Amino acid sequence: MSGIGGSSSSDPYDSDPYGDSSSSDAYDLGASTGDSDGGTYRSRPARRSTPTASSSGGTAQTLKDGTAVLIRCASTDDPYATVEVRNPNGREGLFTVRISFRDEHGLTVIDSSDQVSVSAKDEATVRVPVASTGRVDEIDHCEVDPRATADQ
Incomplete structure (x- = not known):
């Protein structure tokens, strides 16, 4: 059989x-x-199962970094640098802006950073203070990191 x-x-x-x-x-x-x-x-x-995507409790996606553009550098009259931040994401995000305040020789007098909340696909302006106002008179120009880091 x-x-x-x-x-x-x-x-x-x-x-x-x-x-x-x-x-x-x-x-x-x-x-x-x-x-x-x-x-x-x-x-x-x-038979081995086929892996599937699983949810970790939320539908949040990782935010892309935004862009930062210097609008105005700090001065003795106004000890703040003004920076415009753009959000490329489809949802609101919090972004960190980094700026270097430099002297006439290009040496960094002060490094500073600040955060700003930007609506989805929008832009916002942030005023970054000079951390030590006693050194404002040494500042000749500002340099902004063009990448505004998304805070997850």
């Missing part, structure tokens, strides 16, 4: 139900375990 997989054994437990070979030992992948009756249980590896 022929088994499902083509084995000539009349014992249905010795047949290969998957049709891979005529020997039941051909698919014994080390998953055999002895039971208390002295019998052997062989398990065939199950």
